[in-house]
Amino acid sequence: VAWQPRLNGFLFSDASSALSQQEFDNINAILTGIEGLIARRQALTSEGRLDATAQPSGNWDPTKKQVYEIDAQTTSFMTSFALLMQRDYDILKKLRLYSQAFSGYQLATLAPAVHRPWIREKLPADYDRFLRMLVGNPDESVHKFVNTANKLPEAYRFSFPAKFGEIGWIVDDMVLSKDTWMYLERICLLHECGILPALIEKSKTTTVRIMEIGSGFGGLAYFLKRIIPNSRIVLIDLPESLAFCLSYLATVFPGISHSLVTTADYPVPEGPGFTYVSNYDAPSLQVPNLDLAINTLSMAEMEDEQIISYCKLIQRSLAPGAQFFEQNFGFSTNATKNLVAAISQVLTNPRLIQSAIIPTLEKGTPRLWSA
Numbered sequence: 001v002a003w004q005p006r007l008n009g010f011l012f013s014d015a016s017s018a019l020s021q022q023e024f025d026n027i028n029a030i031l032t033g034i035e036g037l038i039a040r041r042q043a044l045t046s047e048g049r050l051d052a053t054a055q056p057s058g059n060w061d062p063t064k065k066q067v068y069e070i071d072a073q074t075t076s077f078m079t080s081f082a083l084l085m086q087r088d089y090d091i092l093k094k095l096r097l098y099s100q101a102f103s104g105y106q107l108a109t110l111a112p113a114v115h116r117p118w119i120r121e122k123l124p125a126d127y128d129r130f131l132r133m134l135v136g137n138p139d140e141s142v143h144k145f146v147n148t149a150n151k152l153p154e155a156y157r158f159s160f161p162a163k164f165g166e167i168g169w170i171v172d173d174m175v176l177s178k179d180t181w182m183y184l185e186r187i188c189l190l191h192e193c194g195i196l197p198a199l200i201e202k203s204k205t206t207t208v209r210i211m212e213i214g215s216g217f218g219g220l221a222y223f224l225k226r227i228i229p230n231s232r233i234v235l236i237d238l239p240e241s242l243a244f245c246l247s248y249l250a251t252v253f254p255g256i257s258h259s260l261v262t263t264a265d266y267p268v269p270e271g272p273g274f275t276y277v278s279n280y281d282a283p284s285l286q287v288p289n290l291d292l293a294i295n296t297l298s299m300a301e302m303e304d305e306q307i308i309s310y311c312k313l314i315q316r317s318l319a320p321g322a323q324f325f326e327q328n329f330g331f332s333t334n335a336t337k338n339l340v341a342a343i344s345q346v347l348t349n350p351r352l353i354q355s356a357i358i359p360t361l362e363k364g365t366p367r368l369w370s371a
């Protein structure tokens with residue numbers, strides 16, 4: 001029987017932004033850990049022990065003016081990071097509204113981030129009043145989510161939680177927006193190529209090991225952990241981005257292990273949980289027997305040397321027969337390149353994933369690679 005979803009209005013940010021004192025304190029401790037990682041990066045760099053591949057570059061280069069605003073100011077991802085590091089309760093409790101850098105969608109204004117000024121300051125306390133003027137009937141992403149979810153196993157039918165100011169159209173008990181749709185597209189592709197069903201099956205007897213490079217605010221990791229609870233998910237990103245995803249995931253998955261790696265040569269444990277690794281510690285990471293490696297919407301924003309370094313990590317870490325799932329656009333404005341050629345320097349046998357469920361993919365060309 002086809003699922004008959006019911007629209008129950010719109011969830012505004014005040015209704016999804018409860019953050020307890022304990023949660024706030026935990027996030028503060030996380031942000032202190034992140035400051036430690038940035039200080040270590042500085043120290044290792046000045047000792048000459050880190051090269052250019054360890055530094056944020058391309059769209060993530062803090063020294064580059066990335067977005068030109070109408071008032072002649074410039075903004076970037078670091079603008080969002082600086083806001084987060086204010087450790088302001090009102091900002092942290094609505095963290096999702098400050099996470100536009102990762103999906104390219106400005107959830108706060110329900111618009112592509114490129115159509116709006118970057119969010120440069122704390123949103124007004126009565127922000128939802130303004131939002132009520134913006135919200136109309138569900139946009140097309142809600143229809144796409146519903147149509148796609150209808151063709152997928154019921155176990156994939158959920159959204160991000162009503163937490164951190166998540167906003168969106170309420171469909172049954174889900175909160176849907178363009179962001180939710182974007183992550184379901186990836187889940188659908190991972191399902192259709194057979195990887196997700198195989199990992200779900202494997203997780204019944206052993207902890208599945210997944211590594212994601214460039215994990216953003218943790219959106220895909222959230223979906224994967226919900227679908228495969230018996231998983232160890234290793235997230236590699238710049239410390240500035242780990243600040244977002246560790247704060248998010250540690251709060252929405254409170255009962256499980258979240259380890260922030262603070263040393264080189266770290267051996268990733270066997271059991272379930274999350275491991276967070278700074279990009280500059282990735283080359284020496286010990287993460288054998290990986291069942292899946294992932295990169296979405298970020299390798300195209302990296303330098304060739306960074307891509308090759310990650311591909312070598314993937315190559316030495318994938319279990320026999322395991323694959324690398326990658327979905328990217330071919331180039332980005334700040335790091336134009338032939339991504340396939342760069343990955344092909346290390347990994348082999350790229351195969352396009354065709355979707356029989358989604359007529360037009362939105363978030364780049366999906367491929368599987370072998371070690």
Ligand SMILES: C[S@@+](CC[C@H](N)C(=O)[O-])C[C@H]1O[C@@H](n2cnc3c(N)ncnc32)[C@H](O)[C@@H]1O
Pocket residue numbers: 053055056057060101102103104213214215216217219220236237238241279295296297298301302306
């Ligand atoms: C456009 S976002 C995409 C995030 C996420 N994959 C998604 O699709 O929502 C690009 C991500 O790549 C990360 N990134 C940039 N340079 C990186 C590097 N050298 N190593 C690891 N991650 C990097 C950014 O911090 C950011 O999280």
